[in-house]
Amino acid sequence: MAECINIHLTPTLPDRRNYKISVADEVNPAMHIIRIIYYPSVNEYRKVVMNLEESLARILPLFYPLAGRYIREQKTVDCNDEGAEFSVAQLNCLLPVDVAAVDEPWDPLLAVQINRFVECGGVAIGICISHRVFDSTSVATFVSAWADAARRGGVPSIEPDFDMLPSLFPSENLPTLDMGIARDTSDRVGGPAANANIVSTVGKIFMFDKNLISALRDSVSDTPGWKSSASGAAQHPPSRVLAVSAVMAQAFMRADRAKHGGGPGGSYKRGSVIGQMIDVRERTVPPVPRHACGTWVSSSYLEHTAEESLALEHDYPSMILKLRAANAKVIEDCKRLLSDKEFGRWTMIGSSIDVIKKITSPDFNFVWITDLSKFGCYELVFGFGKPSWVSLAHLPVNDFIVLMNTKDNDGIEAWVYLHESDDEEFKDIIRNNIIKIDDGGDACDTYSNY
Numbered sequence: 001m002a003e004c005i006n007i008h009l010t011p012t013l014p015d016r017r018n019y020k021i022s023v024a025d026e027v028n029p030a031m032h033i034i035r036i037i038y039y040p041s042v043n044e045y046r047k048v049v050m051n052l053e054e055s056l057a058r059i060l061p062l063f064y065p066l067a068g069r070y071i072r073e074q075k076t077v078d079c080n081d082e083g084a085e086f087s088v089a090q091l092n093c094l095l096p097v098d099v100a101a102v103d104e105p106w107d108p109l110l111a112v113q114i115n116r117f118v119e120c121g122g123v124a125i126g127i128c129i130s131h132r133v134f135d136s137t138s139v140a141t142f143v144s145a146w147a148d149a150a151r152r153g154g155v156p157s158i159e160p161d162f163d164m165l166p167s168l169f170p171s172e173n174l175p176t177l178d179m180g181i182a183r184d185t186s187d188r189v190g191g192p193a194a195n196a197n198i199v200s201t202v203g204k205i206f207m208f209d210k211n212l213i214s215a216l217r218d219s220v221s222d223t224p225g226w227k228s229s230a231s232g233a234a235q236h237p238p239s240r241v242l243a244v245s246a247v248m249a250q251a252f253m254r255a256d257r258a259k260h261g262g263g264p265g266g267s268y269k270r271g272s273v274i275g276q277m278i279d280v281r282e283r284t285v286p287p288v289p290r291h292a293c294g295t296w297v298s299s300s301y302l303e304h305t306a307e308e309s310l311a312l313e314h315d316y317p318s319m320i321l322k323l324r325a326a327n328a329k330v331i332e333d334c335k336r337l338l339s340d341k342e343f344g345r346w347t348m349i350g351s352s353i354d355v356i357k358k359i360t361s362p363d364f365n366f367v368w369i370t371d372l373s374k375f376g377c378y379e380l381v382f383g384f385g386k387p388s389w390v391s392l393a394h395l396p397v398n399d400f401i402v403l404m405n406t407k408d409n410d411g412i413e414a415w416v417y418l419h420e421s422d423d424e425e426f427k428d429i430i431r432n433n434i435i436k437i438d439d440g441g442d443a444c445d446t447y448s449n450y
Helices: 045-067 136-152 164-168 210-221 240-259 306-313 316-336 341-356 420-433
Strands: 003-007 018-020 032-039 069-071 076-078 084-089 110-116 123-130 201-208 271-279 297-304 364-371 389-391 400-405 412-419
Touching: 003 045, 032 136, 045 084, 045 110, 045 123, 045 136, 123 136, 201 210, 201 240, 201 420, 210 240, 210 316, 240 271, 240 306, 240 316, 240 364, 240 400, 240 412, 240 420, 271 306, 271 316, 271 341, 297 306, 297 316, 297 341, 306 316, 316 341, 389 400, 412 420
Parallel strands: 084 110, 271 364, 364 400
Antiparallel strands: 003 084, 018 076, 032 123, 032 389, 069 076, 110 123, 201 412, 271 297, 400 412
């Protein structure tokens, strides 16, 4: 069993008592953003835990909304200093709370669990931060500040900004995005067994090492048509994230076609939508600061009819070019985000609201891709060495891809969440059908379920 305490901070100033979230925050799905950071054998474990607790208390004033509680009816965080949840466990479940334990007035916005692997002496830090107030970049900012405080002592010289986003794009009382994530109401021994979708969703990790990514990138460089239509100049080679994203998107499209009658003589009529999440920080004019907190995210969308999707499933270079072009348009749009408020709102959430309606439509196959590979997770040093691994957790969400960096900083882990009935088909497509590479093995290595 875990020991649990609430970490309090110095009293929040009266003018910060009520933190109004932005419209971009209020439409986020009701869930936590998860990180689990693993470290090898740790000496003086009790001192390590004490330092983690004390350093967390020191930085909470900088991230003061995380010590409050969310009031859903008012779209406000009551910064009442109830504190963050901090627990220490001997490995029962790596996370302190269920992934969907958010949005109720008793739910902590930040919950941390320090887990000890008794046999080897290793430590895993499980972190849950409500998506109602933070996006993944905000989480990375917070965890980096915590690690800095634990390693060096004192308070890091960082100035997170909580005011800019809600002042520009205030709450509009819009509904949250329903991704089918249900709160676990069971006794949480061993994990969220009662979650509504957990039985039908499986998670896989596909590992793309540097050699496989290099082969993917090289496979398109000599392809006819791999030229700029405007100048005739060669396109830049795809990034490792783009190379892997294209593979995974094609696999999802093929699996969906196989599932819904797309074989020979089939009557497949579903269109496809591929959504890619894009951080707008430092891409606006003037640039939004890197440490601005909240949901500073836009999305690009690649939408095709069933006929167009069929062609794209078999054309890897075209898939790369289309994904790249979709992202480039949104990045260009970011320049107007602050100067044109109406356009900025559309860029942040308006376009998404229109497209997201197709998530539940039987006429579309909707795939989400988000890139977390650039957050420097393997540089998070709390004072007892670098991480040996950084992971996510099981999410009961289908057709969702999260790209993570590898420890050696040259590969990609593709965390894939899909319906259990699609599992074997998806793996076969990845291994055998997406792209042929003469590397003496499969297109990627696959870990077991998590």
